[in-house]
Amino acid sequence: MTLFIYLTTYERALFNSQLLLILFTNFTLFTLGTALFVDDESVAEIINDERANIENDTQAVVIAENSRSAIEFQFTPVAPPPLVIEKKENRQEIKRLLQEKQKSAEERGLLQAQLALALQQNNRLEAQINHLEGEVETRSSQIAALEKNNRELQTSIRKKPAEIASDIDLLKTTIQSQPDLIEHKSVEKKDPPGEQNLPIIIVAQPDDFSGSVEFGFSYEQDNKVTRAINGRLVLDYEQASRYKFNSNFKFEMSDEDGEKSAEKYRWQLQGDYYLDLRNLVFARSDIKRNQFASYEKEDIYTVGYGRILFDENRHKFNMEIGPGYRMAVPNDGKNALSVDEFIVRTRFNYERVVSESLQLMASTVWEMGKENSIYSVNLKAQNKIYRELYLIFDFDYKYMQNVPIDTLNKEVSTGLKLLYAF
Template sequence: MRNLAFSVLISVVSINAWALVPPDYREPPSDLTAEIEAGFQLNTGNTESSSFNSRVKLVYDGEASKQEATVKAYFASDSEKTTAEKYDLQLQSNYKLKEGYIFGRGDFTWDEFGSYTRLSTVSSGYGFDVVNNSKTNLSLEVGPGYRYSMPNQTDDDPSPRSTRELILRAATKLEHKVHEYTTINADLTAESGKDNNTLTLDLNYKNLVFQDWAFKIGVNVKYTEVVPEGSEQVDTITSFNLLYTFQ
């Protein structure tokens, strides 16, 4: 009789627990998302080598605003010396409106082996979603900015002078879910100024491997109209990374 009562009690507790926590229960989505990735990289252009790269991205998406911060690091060396060392910092803050958003953005690059060793761009403007549904998000941004550029040293110009100029920045951002496990991202950014113009395409393919782990293939192509003598106008970075997402 005691065993029967115990069995009934266990059954009741199990039924109540099942009702409180259904088997398909998931934690509600967090406003904060973090991505960490690292992997192998191939460089062509001003730097040609095999190398290691890493990236950390933090996104806080609240009701009234959205904050993004991204840090990228690229490093390469051969048997004799370091051949590539580059660091990128991208910061953006969006203030949401009923239609679209107002943004402030900062892009900072340190590249010891690039055509420009220091690049800093600060911009602001207006952005809005052209398409926004469960599978596709396409947004456009446009606004004025200010750019600082320091060219790399060359034999003809061992002491280059920096340039400072007002620019117009326009960007298109696309995120498309092919299906539940596969996502394609494409960002196209154009910066136009009196002294120089640039066009950057950042394209990546992400496929979920296991839970929060994903395999990511990325291609970053940047075209710079005016570069120091002996430098390439096009820089291409191809990366093969393993990515982990915290939500």
Template sequence: MNANVLLGAAMMVSASAFQAVAEEAKEEKKKDSPWSTTAGLGIVNTSGNTNTESLTFKFDTAYEIEHWKHEAHLETLKASTDDVTTADRKLFTAQTNYKFRPLDYFWGNFSYEDDNFTGFDYQAIISAGYGRKLINAERHKLDAEIGPGYRKFKIIEPPQTDDEGLIRVVGKYKWLISSYSEFTQDLIGNFGEEQDEWRSITALRTSINKTLALRLAYNVRYLDKVPLGNERYDRTTTVTIDYTF
């Protein structure tokens, strides 16, 4: 009887130890993986061309190896009042970086936006250029990018399609406040002959556990020329729960 008890206890201890080792190995494999993916869902409060409360969804994925980094971002925003749609925004961006020196890289970027907040039916931009890591410390990182591009857009009212060349300028700052919280600030400028646009994306992210995080973000978008009846500034405040897998 005592032998059976001891055998059972030994088996339980062995199983627990094996499970712990397996979980640790799984975590190490996740750390070594070149993939990182995050999905977020949250509440949005907007002011500007639309004043409403709504829901937003975002999806980010990245694949990074020695010289290459590929990133994709999808963001949607839908709002309605009394079953009438008042906002419908979709944004997709993709970027590829090729690092040819430890601090220097070439980049190519594509973005497509369908956003009736601004009076534009859609806007598509393709651009490429040079980037450099100006700060690459453990807690602070700052990247700068510049390059030429091409933009095509369509105005909703009156219906009009146009295109132009542009210069794209980007700054990306990241501050690792602690092991569970980080602050990011992105500035994106697209300067063309017909239209100048810049965006500011400020975010604070705090981890809840290994897979969940709370993210507070404040986005500002400015267009120097907008269709009649629209404002130049759009401001969006979001609070999302992010899931990393």
């Protein structure tokens, strides 16, 4: 590039010097012709020759200029593109915006997680509030029932101001306040506030442990001598509104002229855990042995959910439902095969206090399986005789869908027994 500029400058200087030389020569010849009186024709020839030389030099200079332009066009290097600072700044701006967008997305995700956690806590709090409202409602109804009983008791005491409630009156009050007659009650004496002139009001509270014993015996003699004995032992242990354990053992035996005609045992165990005042979960077992029934051995294990549908002053209704497993051995000789299957067990139980001394109970149980289904109904009436002594009438009906050959689908039993509660 530097060499090309140098040559161009030199050619221009040479061209200018030639023009000056030609002008100077013409001026000199003109002066000499004038001074020496040269004729016009000679001077004209000299001038024409010089003009021809000038034209030739001018053409040479033009050709050189054209060549220089061509060379300059051909060899002029293309200038390198300038650094685009703006593009770099744009890339940095885009990168910054992407980082801010990513940061905003992370913050939004964190806020969404916090919102989901808050919603879960809100739902849990709502469930707790609903649970507490249910408990408050239940306890309010219980308090209302107790207040009603208290008012009735105060009214009866006012009618008999000189008398204090006897043990039999206490038992009557217990029957009204709690349908389960077999639970023994402890006694506490309290003075009602604001009623100093009234006699003492006796309030019964349930013990943790309670139970009952049933016993029945029959003897018949005609052409044959028939004897029968049956009994039941019930034990309960309960922590109020927490859990409850129940054991129910029953037996029945009879013979005719010394030969056994019936031998039956049944042991039921059940544990209840209260979720609240009305809902519970349970686990139970039911073991049966009967040499003269359609099934000699029958073991049933069940777990499930129970609910007290209502529990008022004089009546109570509850239900249970849950899956279980049944193992039943038919009474079909030594080669009998056990029928084992999963079942669904459902139980409904209703208790009603008819009067101060009479209570009725009814329950039904459905045990539904693929191989066999069993339906049973139990009716029970118990009447207080004296203090903790009761007379019990019991009726049981059981229907089995599938039974061995030469056996009956139905089993019916009735009995009249004495019960002592402790």
